[in-house]
Amino acid sequence: MRCLVLGGNGFIGTHLVRALKLAGVRPRVLDRAGSLRGEEQSGVEYLFGDFSDPSIVAEALIDVDVVAHLVSTTVPGSASADPISDISGNLIGSVKFLEQMRLSGVRRIVYLSSGGTVYGNTEEESLHEESATNPISSYGTVKLAVEKYLGVYGSQYGVRATILRVSNPYGPNSRHIGLQGVIPTFFSRLIEKQPIRIWGTGENIRDYIYISDLSNAILKAIEQDKPGVYNVGSGIGISIKEIIDIVSEVSSIRPEIEFLPDRPFDVKRVVLDVSKFSKTFDWAPTVELHEGCRMYWHWLNGPG
Structure with missing residues (x-):
C-alpha cells in the first residue's frame, strides 16, 4: 500500500510517516517545507x-492507494485574524485537491478535522459524532466545510473518506509554539523563563492526546477502509489551570502566570467521546496526560 501524506513534514506528519514505515506502508510526502x-x-x-x-x-x-490529509495553512488564532486566507488556503485548497484526486482515480482519503472546534459551545459533558456542529471560529467552520465537501465527493464520485475529529495533540516536535498547542507552549515558556499566558480565567476544558496515540489512530484509519466520521482523543477533559499544575509538577518549576482577556473564538469545553473509533478500529489511547507531559519535558531537555 502506498500512502500520500499531505503535510508529512509537520508535527503530526513526521510521526505518522515513521509509523507508516514501521507498518510496511510506503509513504510519500507532499509538503511546502522541509522536515522539522x-x-x-x-x-x-x-x-x-x-x-x-x-x-x-x-x-x-x-x-497512490490512500491519502492522509494533515495540511492546515492556519491555526485557530490566525484563521480568525484572516478568515479569507483560511478559506482560500484550506477550503478552496482542499476542494482543488479533491478534484485532482477524482481526475487521478484515487478514491480513499483520511482527513484530519478538528474535534476542538467543529462542535462549538455546548452543554454536553462528552461530545459524540452526532452532536450538533456549531463552530464559533473560522478554523472550525472551514474544517466542517471540508468535511461536507468530502461528503459531496463521496456521493458524486465514490471517494471514501475517513474523517477524524482530533483533540489537542502534543509531544516531541510540536509546532506552532505560542500559536497553537497549550502544552508545548507552556513548557516552552518555562524553558525561556517567560510567564505563562492564559487567555481568560483558565477554566476552559480541553481533551489532549499524546502524539504516539494519535499517529497510531491515523495509521489504523489508513490500514482499514472504514469511511465515516470519528472522534479521536483521550476522552478526558482537563482545564487550563490543571495543565499548569501538571507542567509545574513535571518540570519542578512554578511558573509566573499572566492572565489575558478571553478570546471570542475559544470554545469553553471540549471533551470527546471516542468510543465509536475505539470499537471500530480496535484502538485506545495508552499515554496518560501526566506521563505524556513527563516524556515531552524529557525530550525538550534531551540532546538535540
Whole structure:
C-alpha cells in the first residue's frame, strides 16, 4: 500500500510517516517545507509544493492507494485574524485537491478535522459524532466545510473518506509554539523563563492526546477502509489551570502566570467521546496526560 501524506513534514506528519514505515506502508510526502528537524527519513519519497497545485498533486497521486490529509495553512488564532486566507488556503485548497484526486482515480482519503472546534459551545459533558456542529471560529467552520465537501465527493464520485475529529495533540516536535498547542507552549515558556499566558480565567476544558496515540489512530484509519466520521482523543477533559499544575509538577518549576482577556473564538469545553473509533478500529489511547507531559519535558531537555 502506498500512502500520500499531505503535510508529512509537520508535527503530526513526521510521526505518522515513521509509523507508516514501521507498518510496511510506503509513504510519500507532499509538503511546502522541509522536515522539522532538518532530516529526511530514509525510504520515504519527498515532493515539495502546495497541495492545491494541480501539477505537483498529479505527480504526487501516481500509484497512490490512500491519502492522509494533515495540511492546515492556519491555526485557530490566525484563521480568525484572516478568515479569507483560511478559506482560500484550506477550503478552496482542499476542494482543488479533491478534484485532482477524482481526475487521478484515487478514491480513499483520511482527513484530519478538528474535534476542538467543529462542535462549538455546548452543554454536553462528552461530545459524540452526532452532536450538533456549531463552530464559533473560522478554523472550525472551514474544517466542517471540508468535511461536507468530502461528503459531496463521496456521493458524486465514490471517494471514501475517513474523517477524524482530533483533540489537542502534543509531544516531541510540536509546532506552532505560542500559536497553537497549550502544552508545548507552556513548557516552552518555562524553558525561556517567560510567564505563562492564559487567555481568560483558565477554566476552559480541553481533551489532549499524546502524539504516539494519535499517529497510531491515523495509521489504523489508513490500514482499514472504514469511511465515516470519528472522534479521536483521550476522552478526558482537563482545564487550563490543571495543565499548569501538571507542567509545574513535571518540570519542578512554578511558573509566573499572566492572565489575558478571553478570546471570542475559544470554545469553553471540549471533551470527546471516542468510543465509536475505539470499537471500530480496535484502538485506545495508552499515554496518560501526566506521563505524556513527563516524556515531552524529557525530550525538550534531551540532546538535540
